[in-house]
Structure formats: structure tokens, C-alpha cells
Amino acid sequence: MSPEGSKPGFQVDQRVQSVKAEKTSSKQLGTVKYVGPVEGYDGLWVGVDWDTGLGRHNGTVNGKHYFETTTKESGSLVRPNSLSTGITLAEALIERYNASATTTSSGEDGMYVMSVRQRRMTVELVGKDQIEEKQKHLEDLKVVILAYAGVCSAGPRGQVGGLAPCIKELDLTGNLLPDWNAVGQICDELPLLRVLNLSCSRISMDAESINPALSNIQTLVLNNCHITWQQVDQLKLSLKSLEELHLCGNNIRTIEASEHGAPGVFVDGFELLRLLNLEDNNIVDWAEILKLSKLKSLEHLNLNSNGLEEVLYPVLDPSFEEDKEAKKSIPFQNLRCLLLGKNKIARLDSVDALNHFPSLKDVRLSENPLVDGAGVNASRFLLVARIGNITSLNGSEVKARERKDAEIRYVRYVLNSVLGQIDDSVLKKHPRFLELKAKHDIPMESAQSGAALASHKMSASFLSVTIMCVSLSVGEKAPVTRKLPSSTTVGKLKQICEGLFKVKAANQCLYVKDEDTPLPVALDNDLESIHDLGLGQDSVILVDEAKGH
Structure with a gap:
């Protein structure tokens, strides 16, 4: 891009790109905040607020304040x-695709690596000639990437459509489009366009500038655009x-819903929206997420890295019972995938709420206090057992055998925890207990009372465990039975096994x-206790040695 493009007069709030890098090895994007003279210096100056934050000051030079900065x-x-x-x-297309076929054909401007003697060694990319020949034909291009190319407009009407009419996917990350009129003109020129990436842009939002030509777009990416839900x-x-719709990294805090142009409780419209990506925002109140519950086509919702502390299913929320309109449709009726990683969820009742989502199959709960040791430290089997329909947890498939094992262990875990004394408070904490007990036909332990119950509680604090070593390197060893405190962790158990069988923990x-x-x-979490794992009396532990040791 030549400096000639910068000669027209600058205006406040205009988007610009640096020609010479400042503090960075790449060009910067920014917004003009001041145009005029600077005391003590000749000529015209332009004050810019850089998106990266990598400037020199806060708009004040030699004690005089010229403009505000972020x-x-x-x-x-x-x-x-x-x-x-x-x-x-159009200019960016020609510069990126037609020009690349000529400027990279020579060894001097092509791909190279430096040898150990710091000599330039030309690298020939396999299939490079075919790719470059194909890229010369702009009229055949379907996928175009013009990230940080300085695009500010579609150009003269008919020019882009004449050059590259077949574009279906267009990446305009980090460009200079000023408003949605400019975006609409591009979409109007490219009727086949379906995927549009405008990440890292600062597009002015004006209701009058929204162009109907956007109606063909099926995938829109607006990551890091400082955009609000409104x-x-x-x-x-x-x-x-x-x-x-991808809206990552926009610091969105609230979902400002409207219905038919007036403020509303639930988000409407977006009739075909299947995937909504709200990762890395600042939505901390689940009440904001509930506003999305009437999006009938929504199947995939990414809420990773938001600071959420709880999950509620609407029918479990008392305010929902009072909302007659909300009860007309099933909340989140088609939601199949819910990503909740890197939040602040710490309570098991949030896990129980997930069991009420009617179509939920895929859940991510990793890097929450609930599972990372900072809170309840819920084992995987607890999560699988409490959420009845999921087939994937934290990116790992939940197979039928794992589900059966988890549900049986869960029922035994509850029975061991309460010594067979099941009452309303237990059922409230474990909503699926009776269902799973009946499903797997697990007998209820007989109730005890008085001194017998006290004795049972004392003995239940210790578990009789038989430990068998099956490692080939150790050879045949007789099983060993030990009474261990139910609070014994897997890590401590490994130390005990090391003393018994001389296999390093x-x-x-x-x-x-x-x-x-x-x-x-497998017992693969060293922080879990044998009680948390659902082990009962006379459990058998197998000790093996990892491959390669």
C-alpha cells in the first residue's frame, strides 16, 4: 500500500492504518482523534488512538492536551x-492475488530460509505454480483472505463483482471499513458471498446504514470489534x-433484547441461527443467558471464559414460572452443545440444571472451580451420572459402558455417603439418585439407628481395600488388604503401593x-479421595506400571 493513499484530508473518527510500523513489526490500525498543528513543530499532524494500545502518550504533548485516548x-x-x-x-484483490503471482516467482522475493552460514536458501513450495496460476484468475476465486489489507470500501459499483463474482468466503479481518453501508455495498457486489469475517474492525453502527444486502450472509465473524449486543x-x-455468529472478545456484559423494535425480555429474530459464539466476554449473570432461551434453531452455544458462576434451566427459576409468555415454548429446545469452560462455576446444582436441557449432548466444564480442585473437585463419573443425556464431556466421548459404570459408582457413592439413610435432603442434593438406583437395580442398605448407626459411621470412615499388583516387571505378588481412611487420596494410595510393591508412584x-x-x-486424578471415587468396602485396586518404565 503506497503513501499516496494517505494524501486526502483526514477527519476525526476516520479509520487509518500505519504505513510505517510503530513499536511493532506489523502495520497498526487506529482511529483519527485530532488533525491540526502541534506547538513547537511545523506542518500538519494527525493524532491517532491505536487499537493495539501501542502508542507514545495519552494525547498530551509538552503539557498540552490534543485528544482523548483509550x-x-x-x-x-x-x-x-x-x-x-x-x-x-478491488485494488486489494489485484494487489494480493494477481501481484503475488508475479512478485513471488523470483528467488529474491519468494520463500526462503537462512542456512547455518546465514545464507538465503530458496524454498520451493510444492504445487506453488499451480496455486499461483489458479489465483491469477480472479473470476474463479471462491475463498479470499485479505486480512489487514487496508480495505476501506468496495470501490466503484460493478468493479468487484466484475473481477471476482464467485467469492463465497471473504476474510476482511483488521481492515478500515467505516460503517455498515460499506459492508453492505461489498455484499451487494458479491451475491454468492456466504461467509464474512470482519474481526478486529471498528465499524460504525447506525440503524440507517444497515444494508439489506447482508441477507445472504450465513456466517458472520465479529470477534474483537468492540461491538455490543444492542x-x-x-x-x-x-x-x-x-x-x-461469532462475537468473541467484545467485552459484552448484557444481552439487550428487543422484540419487534421495543425492549423485550427474550431475544427474538435470528430464526436460522444455529451457532452463537460468545467466548471471552464478560457475561457473569446467567439471567443474561436466559434471554437466549427462545432461539428455536440454536444448537451450539459457546460461553467459555465469561466469569459465569452458575447455570440455571428456566423452569427451575422461580421468575420463569410467573412468565406466561416464556412458558409457551420449551427453553433451549434444540441446544445440543454448551461450552462453559474457564468460568467460575463451583456448585453441583449447576450440573444438575444441565440435566434439564432437553436436547443437550455435548458439555464442557473444564477449568471451573467445580472440577479443577479449587472447589468441589467433582470427578468425571459424578458429572456423567448427574447429566443423563450427554454423549461428550470436556471434549471426550461418553460411551455407553462409561455411562453405566459412572451411574453405578454414583449410586454407591451416595449410599456410602449417607450410610443408607435416604431422606428428602439427600434427594434434593442428588436429584437422579432414585432414578439411577432403580435403573441399575442397586439394593438399598438397611437403615440403622442408635449405637449401631454410630458404630457403622465409625467403621465407614475406614474402607477395607484389597490391593493387587499386576505389573509384569514386579512378578507375582500376593494381594494385600488394608483398612484405609475414606479420605485417602489416589496420590496417597500410590505412595502406599510403592511401599508394598516397590513400583515408583x-x-x-x-x-x-x-x-x-x-x-x-482408571483412577487418574491424584487429588480425588477413595470416598469421592465411590469405592465401597472390600473394593479391589489393581496396580500396574505405565508403559516405558
Whole structure:
């Protein structure tokens, strides 16, 4: 991009790109905040607030304040010839695709690596000639990537459509499009366009500038665009074909819903939206998420890294019972995948709420206090047993055998915890207990009272465990039976096994052998206690040695 593109006059709030990098090895994007003279210096200066925050000051130079900045060091005063106001999409296409076929054909401008003697060694990319020849034909391009290319407009009407009419996917990450009119003009020029990436852009939102040409877009990516949900809501009438919407990293805090142009409780519109990505925002209140519960086509909802502390299913929320309109449709009726990783969920009742989502199959709960040791430290079997229909947990498939094993262990875990004394408080804490007990035909322990119950409680604090070593390197060893406190962790158990069989704890693989399951179950979390794992009296532990040791 040549500096000539920066000669037209600059205006406040105009988007610009640096021609010469400042503090970075790549070009920066920013917004013009000041145009005029600077005391003590000749000529015209442009004050820019850089998106990266990598500037020189806060808009104040030599004690005089010229403009406001986002951060203390995101501002710079630069000469006009250091900035570009951008080029058209047509110019960017020609520069990126047609020019690349000629400029990379020579060894000097092509791909290379440096040898140990710091000599340039030309690298020939397999299939490079065929790719370059194909890229020369702009009219055949279907996928176009123009990230940080300085695109500020579609250009003259008919030009882009004439050059590359077959584009279906267009990546315009980090460009200079000023408003949705400019975006709409591009979509109007490219009627086959279905996937549009506008991440890292600062597109002005004006209801009057939203162009109906957006109606062909099926996937829209607006990551790191400083956009609010209210602004997204303004776009919905123009996005009637939208199936995927990505809004990562926008610091969204609330879902400002509206119905038919008036403020509403639930988000409407987006009739075809299947996937909504809200990862890395700042939505901490589950009440905001409930506003999405009437999106009938929504199948995949990504809420990773938001600071959420709980999960509620609407019918379990008392306020939902009072809302007659909300009860007309099943909440989250088609939601199949819910990603909740890296949040602040710490209570098991949030897990129980997930069991009420009617179509839920895939859940992510990793890196929450609930499972990472900072809170309840819930074992995988507890999560699988409490959420009845999931087939994938934390990215790992839940097979039928694992589900059966988990549910049986869970019922025994509850029985061991309460010594067979099941009352309303227990059932409230374990909503699926009776269902799973009946499903697997597990007998209830007989109730005890008085001194017998006290004695049982004392003995139940210790578990009789038989430990068998099956490692080939150790040879045949007689099983050993020990009475262990129910609070004994897997890590402590490994230390005990090291003393018994001389297999280093770090090299051990422990398994529990259960008569109700055909295969042993791995004990792979050193922080879990044998009580948390659902082990009962006379359990059998198998000690093996990891491969390679």
C-alpha cells in the first residue's frame, strides 16, 4: 500500500492504518482523534488512538492536551504521510492475488530460509505454480483472505463483482471499513458471498446504514470489534439467513433484547441461527443467558471464559414460572452443545440444571472451580451420572459402558455417603439418585439407628481395600488388604503401593476392579479421595506400571 493513499484530508473518527510500523513489526490500525498543528513543530499532524494500545502518550504533548485516548499510551501524533486511509476491495484483490503471482516467482522475493552460514536458501513450495496460476484468475476465486489489507470500501459499483463474482468466503479481518453501508455495498457486489469475517474492525453502527444486502450472509465473524449486543440486535433484520455468529472478545456484559423494535425480555429474530459464539466476554449473570432461551434453531452455544458462576434451566427459576409468555415454548429446545469452560462455576446444582436441557449432548466444564480442585473437585463419573443425556464431556466421548459404570459408582457413592439413610435432603442434593438406583437395580442398605448407626459411621470412615499388583516387571505378588481412611487420596494410595510393591508412584497406573463392570476403571486424578471415587468396602485396586518404565 503506497503513501499516496494517505494524501486526502483526514477527519476525526476516520479509520487509518500505519504505513510505517510503530513499536511493532506489523502495520497498526487506529482511529483519527485530532488533525491540526502541534506547538513547537511545523506542518500538519494527525493524532491517532491505536487499537493495539501501542502508542507514545495519552494525547498530551509538552503539557498540552490534543485528544482523548483509550489507554495512557495508545495515542501518537504522526505526519499524514505515515498513514493510509485505505484502498478499495478491488485494488486489494489485484494487489494480493494477481501481484503475488508475479512478485513471488523470483528467488529474491519468494520463500526462503537462512542456512547455518546465514545464507538465503530458496524454498520451493510444492504445487506453488499451480496455486499461483489458479489465483491469477480472479473470476474463479471462491475463498479470499485479505486480512489487514487496508480495505476501506468496495470501490466503484460493478468493479468487484466484475473481477471476482464467485467469492463465497471473504476474510476482511483488521481492515478500515467505516460503517455498515460499506459492508453492505461489498455484499451487494458479491451475491454468492456466504461467509464474512470482519474481526478486529471498528465499524460504525447506525440503524440507517444497515444494508439489506447482508441477507445472504450465513456466517458472520465479529470477534474483537468492540461491538455490543444492542448493536448486534440492530443487524438482525438484515441477517435473515444467518446461521453462525461469532462475537468473541467484545467485552459484552448484557444481552439487550428487543422484540419487534421495543425492549423485550427474550431475544427474538435470528430464526436460522444455529451457532452463537460468545467466548471471552464478560457475561457473569446467567439471567443474561436466559434471554437466549427462545432461539428455536440454536444448537451450539459457546460461553467459555465469561466469569459465569452458575447455570440455571428456566423452569427451575422461580421468575420463569410467573412468565406466561416464556412458558409457551420449551427453553433451549434444540441446544445440543454448551461450552462453559474457564468460568467460575463451583456448585453441583449447576450440573444438575444441565440435566434439564432437553436436547443437550455435548458439555464442557473444564477449568471451573467445580472440577479443577479449587472447589468441589467433582470427578468425571459424578458429572456423567448427574447429566443423563450427554454423549461428550470436556471434549471426550461418553460411551455407553462409561455411562453405566459412572451411574453405578454414583449410586454407591451416595449410599456410602449417607450410610443408607435416604431422606428428602439427600434427594434434593442428588436429584437422579432414585432414578439411577432403580435403573441399575442397586439394593438399598438397611437403615440403622442408635449405637449401631454410630458404630457403622465409625467403621465407614475406614474402607477395607484389597490391593493387587499386576505389573509384569514386579512378578507375582500376593494381594494385600488394608483398612484405609475414606479420605485417602489416589496420590496417597500410590505412595502406599510403592511401599508394598516397590513400583515408583510416578510410574503407577491404578484401577478399581468392579464386579458390575467388565473392565477396570482408571483412577487418574491424584487429588480425588477413595470416598469421592465411590469405592465401597472390600473394593479391589489393581496396580500396574505405565508403559516405558
